[in-house]
């Protein structure tokens with residue numbers, strides 16, 4: 001039987017997981033088919049999105065060359081996929097020189113992920129979207145602290161030493177903690193009073209992470225406060241202009257920097273790719289991640305709308321979910337190729353809840369299962385978080 005070509009579009013966590021699991025699952029197939037794997041990504045390496053906030057405080061390389069990952073046996077093509085022609089079974093892309101090109105596939109996995117939601121142009125501030133904006137955030141607060149060290153007006157100095165993070169999901173929490181710890185350290189090094197640093201975490205909801213247990217929230221709030229972050233609940237930033245953040249409760253905050261972190265939208269590039277989409281722009285898939293009306297095409301991770309048919313619940317957009325889906329996808333594709341019934345989706349956290357939140361070198365881990373509500377704080381959660389991040393990125 002002839003070889004098949006499997007293209008994976010997007011080498012984020014879902015794409016790398018799919019590549020690894022498909023390779024493992026199809027290594028020894030009953031009908032002896034061999035598969036050639038091609039990874040197409042617009043970037044020259046794997047972007048470690050889980051660590052996207054890290055370079056807001058220290059210079060850290062978060063784009064890893066494909067050859068440095070612990071996955072081999074694939075060809076890499078750098079290009080931005082523009083469309084999928086499912087009748088002709090080919091993918092159109094624009095290469096690094098901007099030329100149009102195409103590749104034929106037998107199997108295709110679409111894992112083009114999501115994009116951090118951006119504020120409107122007139123809302124000011126800066127959104128933590130990619131390595132470039134992350135570097136701009138780092139330079140922004142460092143520059144402000146240098147100016148604060150020279151500033152003689154106490155009000156102006158205080159403003160330069162204040163940052164607000166709008167959006168209190170896990171990444172907002174981690175970013176604000178990282179910033180507070182680093183800004184205090186830098187202030188001390190510059191001879192400025194570190195206790196004048198203010199980092200506000202603006203939470204639109206009544207309490208942090210409403211879905212977690214009270215015990216976990218209490219410990220988390222304590223740890224965040226220890227890092228030097230002040231959480232403002234029921235508080236939404238509306239816009240920032242000239243260093244003044246207008247809040248939804250009529251009050252305002254004077255800041256040196258406002259960072260927006262308010263969630264993820266499906267990749268906007270999907271709109272023109274020719275794949276069937278849900279109203280909110282996710283790829284439409286069945287319960288085995290097959291793209292409707294496109295034979296041989298699968299999709300998972302942040303870009304797909306994956307629903308547990310038993311509970312009707314949508315999968316969350318996290319790296320954990322992407323990893324569990326990838327394991328199932330390997331089995332699904334193998335079953336489809338061998339003409340057997342394929343597994344179907346089941347919520348990745350169907351019988352437990354868990355969070356791992358990094359706070360500088362430390363962190364908080366929460367697990368709720370079988371009526372137990374376990375919370376661990378300190379350095380071990382920080383190490384667990386780092387281990388999860390390294391494993392999800394297939395680092396050597």
Ligand SMILES: Cc1cc2nc3c(=O)[nH]c(=O)nc-3n(C[C@H](O)[C@H](O)[C@H](O)COP(=O)(O)OP(=O)(O)OC[C@H]3O[C@@H](n4cnc5c(N)ncnc54)[C@H](O)[C@@H]3O)c2cc1C
Nearest residue numbers: 010012013014041042081112113114171301302317318319
């Ligand atoms: C700041 C931040 C912090 C986060 N923190 C956590 C956390 O602590 N824990 C957690 O579990 N989750 C976290 N998440 C969510 C997590 O990052 C996502 O769920 C995860 O990245 C989804 O993986 P993915 O592969 O589906 O998408 P992505 O990671 O977005 O990968 C998509 C890939 O597709 C490529 N691509 C996109 N368009 C094209 C195209 N047209 N052609 C070719 N290639 C393309 C991109 O370059 C990228 O490599 C965080 C997200 C952000 C933004």
